[in-house]
Amino acid sequence: MTLLEVRNVTKRFGSFTAVDDVNITIKTGEFFTLLGPSGCGKTTLLRMIAGFDAPDNGQILLDNKDIIDLPPEKRPFHTVFQSYALFSHMTVADNIGFPLKMSGKTSREIKIRVAETLSEVELSSFSHRYPHELSGGQKQRVAFARGLINQPRLLLLDEPLGALDEKLRENMQRELISLQAKANVTFIYVTHAQNEALALSHRIAVMNQGKIEQIDEPSRIYNFPINRFVADFIGKINMLDAQVIEASGYHLKLKVTGLGEVMAPVREHVKIGDQGILAIRPEQVRIDPLGSEVAAKFQLVGKIKDFLYIGDVTTYLIELPNSIRIEALQPNSFPGHAKLFEIGDPVVVSWQEHSAQFLPD
């Protein structure tokens, strides 16, 4: 069921177009993420949904009713700010009770609800502390609790984990997922961290320069990026310049600069002569010692140029003929070995045809 619809929304600051004709539909109960590099317009879009900024064009519809003219306090949404925006002159309990107080609840009711919420987020013993007496993770939880206490239709989160260290961030990610499920509130989450987006979201909208590049489920965003930007922004990927020379049935025949003819799965709206890239994820690239039996149809001989050991995996940089370089990722499932190959080793590089993709420019 559609909860919120952003229709043809544009926002300009002077001559700079921050959000450019954006269309998004958000379903009830969804964890929806706006992902993009800083300055891509994701926070501006969030602020327009919250009501802090008004779009220059377009509509924002809640339950099919335009809410552009509603001030932030009249919209049944709450925001969790990057800086948490806790009221420094109020205790934890007063902060969490603030939305209830504003909606005119009695102090008795506020007290009960706040106590409930505090125990839910395991902060009961902190109710009389001030924000400056809390740790980063505790402030975070207060901000979530404050945003969720009066069951908003939509919770907007603006890089809420940005200020936390990595370990804590991972814990908070889990907590967020369970929090959303428990509270049964729709989330719109803004982040520039692609791994966070992949881990948390039901759907992701990848934004760039004010425009939406792709909206899809995390696994589809990762495995089937729609264009060069999305492929490059999400995870690591090898990109080789290519041109379509044949398109028939399920296959594309590509001419890859320096490597010759390579096959790739067909995709819509691609015709002979199109320029673009052949994209393949490092973990899809297989490397074997020279001379071993390799089943894949496509294979090349190369040389190990460099490697990077990061514990669970090792990334190898391989030089192919004509100085073309490609990265391959190998899991280190055999303890005791940092690497399977040495620099200078000749290897066979191969991949399955369906794991490579042609992305037109």
Place this chain on the structure above:
Amino acid sequence: MPLRHFFLWIISLLVYAFLYIPLIIVVVFSFNDSKLNAEWAGFTFHWYKVLFNNHEMLLAARNSLIIAVSASILATILGTMAGLAIHRYQLKFLPFLAFTPVAMPEILLGVSLLLFFLQVLNLTLGMLSIIIAHTTFCIGFVTIIVRARLQGMDESIFEAARDLGATPWQTFRHITLPLIRSAIIAGALMSFTLSIDDFVITFFTKGVGEPILPIQIYTMIKVAVTPEVNAISTLLMLLTLTLIIIATRFDTSMLKGDSKQPR
């Protein structure tokens, strides 16, 4: 302690001494049993008795208090509003307007106000003209203090309040006002001391009738220096000191400054 630090301490102590010794001398000589401010001749309350029998002086003190209280109330209200407006609407011209009286030499403001009262308002100089004049120059100080406090704040808390259901007025009432309260008190206090303290502007905007404290003191210094001046000075110092202590008791964050505000 490195040598460098040691010198820093010495110099700093000397500067503190420079700031305090003159005032201590005034206080000490107010209890001196001599007509001259030169040598210690024994302890006495004589000059305080003289002072409290000086009706003109008591009247002047009363007038000055009335002026200071009225001017600081007016300046605090107007200055807080100006500070909020400048911050809220990011006004470019208003800071200039509000801060001009602060940045200009007092004498220019005194002269301008004199001309303004006489030639534009056709106002007879007196208590009212002094109150208006004092309000005018205090507004800028209140505005600066309030605006500085607002500038140090995380903007998103005001948005957060709106977002959580507070109307603009509720946001002001529950968030803005409590957060700038200590700045407002500081502004009011500053206005009061500035007003009580002011000599130059009072000098230009005073009428002929009512005696005003700084003018009385000025006349005494210029015409005939008696330790009575020391006595009134000591009492005035006591007043401002008490005020500051009350203010810090009332709002300890004034002493602690912004240390309670995160970031």
Place this chain on the structure above:
Amino acid sequence: MVLTSFRLPGEFGGLVPIHILSEDANENPGLTIETYQFFFSDFIYFEIFIKSFAVATLTTIICIVMAYPLASLIARSHKKFRHLMIMLVVLPFASNFLIRIYAWMIILGPESTLSHMINSILSFFGIAPVTLLFSPFAVLIGMIYVHLPFMILPLYTNLEQHDPILLDAAQDLGASSWQRFWYVTWPQSLPGIFSGSALVFIPVLGMFAIPDILGGTSDIMIGNLIKDQFLSTRDWPFGSTLSIMLTLMVLVIVGLLSWLARPGTRTI
């Protein structure tokens, strides 16, 4: 909206008079030029302007020299003591302006211990005794005393914001304590110095009470000149002319200092 309408009357009183002032000088066109000619015809007025400028400059420099060590000591003190130390700077400033000047009348007076001390030292070297009070020296002391806190406060506010890591970094990169001061602390503190200088220089320039009380008959400054035109001589047009000259000077200085303190030199 409401705020604006409430606020305006107060602001009105603040700036409009300065505007009126210039109109006042223009009301009698014949006189206007005359007063300016009068100003430039007599060298004495020019000399007084120069002298006021010199006093203001000297006061500012001495205030910087005195304020810097104290401000930096406070800035590097433990948080607990900082506010107390700042309060101790502000406290004397809260006492009446005239009292603070009057205190120096006592200290510098001919019968004071200080006068006796200095004169006995001078006579030891065979120099004729001096009178401290009613001299340019007394005026300077008074100016410094009254305006010193205005230099200490902005300087402290600036120095407090400095990131101590920068000094560690400079030391790590081989800077001596003097080099650390000169290449790291000092350039960063310039905005504080500039705003402090504006707060000292400008009021000193227009000051009339201190020369009036502590100075001799020849120690008059612009302020005294203006005061006399308005309250004694009652030559308002000429007084306005002088005021406008002073205003122009102040505007030039404010412009200069705010230009100097603009981004680029600003600290985070």
